[in-house]
Amino acid sequence: MEHVITSIHHACALAQSLESGLPNLANQPARLCLSINEIVKTLSDAKERLMILSQHDQTPLSSFAQLMMMPHEMHHQPQMDAISMQEWISCSYTQTTDQLLQAAMSSIPLDVRTLPETKMIMGMEAMEASPSRSRKRKVDLEKRTIMVPAPQFGNTEMPPEDGFTWRKYGQKEILGSKYPRCYYRCTHQKLYGCLAKKQVQRHNDNPSMYEVTYRGNHTCHMSSTAPLSIPPQQLLLDVTQRTISPQLSPTTASASSMWLSSINVGLQQGGGGGMAPAAAGASDGPSTSRDGADYPVVDMADVMFNNGSSSGNSIESLFPPTEDN
DNA sequence: TGAATTTGACCATC
């Protein structure tokens, strides 16, 4: 039991370090992923040990329960036995992990996020919408579908922001869907010939999720006068090389910032069931051409899951103190 | 007043 408490303390320390390092990490999603992964791994380890303990020792885990319980939950559940504690931990852990994954996925640049390797890494394959019935059009643009959480607070009717400016050009009732599908195209379509489009539709069974389908690629960032946004290649390079991006667009910076907020809320809320409001600025990176490009996702995966998770466990390995921004 | 949104109509595909 002592080891479990130690692990939890360690996870809390990691979370606090993450929180304190947020201002300097707004543009380093890979390191954030590393940190989250470390926290989740530590809590998972504690959970597994708790499982084993609770199987061997059926004594109530009241002290630990009180330690981990949210105040409002304590009010409603003054007593908690080992079984319900186990259920609670399981539930909380699962929800938190899912929320973190959601938040992480929504922050990773779209081109990276939608790569099969990335989905595999993040365990998000199941979140991919089932392939729609094939329908070849004259202009068969590349199509990528993701699920993003709807805002929990504020105007939940607003589709989640993704860092780009979109212009709505249509809305249509879709057969078999409770919610209409909204059609957007890049605001800069006329000015820069940007062909990026997206469709936003609330999930039928889960209205708290939006199904967002992107088609085409943003070309507006290529213009010298177009809104600045970092090409994903550059961002990925920065991520994998653990260097600080020389310049981040306001959009990217704020998106990263919101991503951090999401993580923060997720960590604080535990199983409370709520992420940071996506409407405040969920994040997508710019979407540019990636056809044929060989992104070093494997390297990123290696960094994320092999390099930092097993050895050291020092927060310094995740957030070297030498960097400031 | 210009930009963004709404919405009915039209077109493409199955």
Place this chain on the structure above:
DNA sequence: GATGGTCAAATTCA
């Protein structure tokens, strides 16, 4: 013919 995607006039908003 049914359905999804887009157009464009009308309307709303800042």
